[in-house]
Amino acid sequence: MKTIGYILASILIFFGVLFIWGAFGAQGQPVWIVIGIITVGIGLLLVYFASKKPKVEAAPNITLKVDLPGNVNLDTLKCRSCGGVLNAENIKMVNGAPVVTCPYCSTVYQLTEEPKW
Missing domain, CATH: 1.20.5 (Single alpha-helices involved in coiled-coils or other helix-helix interfaces)
Structure with missing residues (x-):
């Protein structure tokens, strides 16, 4: 054009x-x-x-807040490689998937949910 x-x-x-x-x-x-x-x-x-250059809109920031009903006990999350205890700061969303970075051994892997049965 x-x-x-x-x-x-x-x-x-x-x-x-x-x-x-x-x-x-x-x-x-x-x-x-x-x-x-x-x-x-x-x-x-x-x-x-x-x-003239067209205006480029920035991607919106999306914040997801989860409200869990009642008392929920969370299991401790451990690293697959070294067994170190992980916390919420070690989990980041990358391309829509949760990715864990271990602070102890620096292993990076994607979290997968195992079936409950």
Whole structure:
């Protein structure tokens, strides 16, 4: 779309300059100056609008809060490699999946939920 805008703008500016230049010739008419100025102005406006960058919206931050009913006992989470105790700061969401980084052995792995049965 920008390329088409630049091409149309250059054509309009070129013919606008020709109209202005032709108005000062032997058979030139004063109306040509007005037409040339309008044509060059439209061409410059096309250059301006073609060069504007579109606005990029930032991705929204999503916070998920879980309210557990009643008294819930949580199991202690241990590292698969070294057996070190992990806490909530060691778990990060990466591409929608929980990823654990062990502070003791620096092992990084994705958490998987085992079936209860």
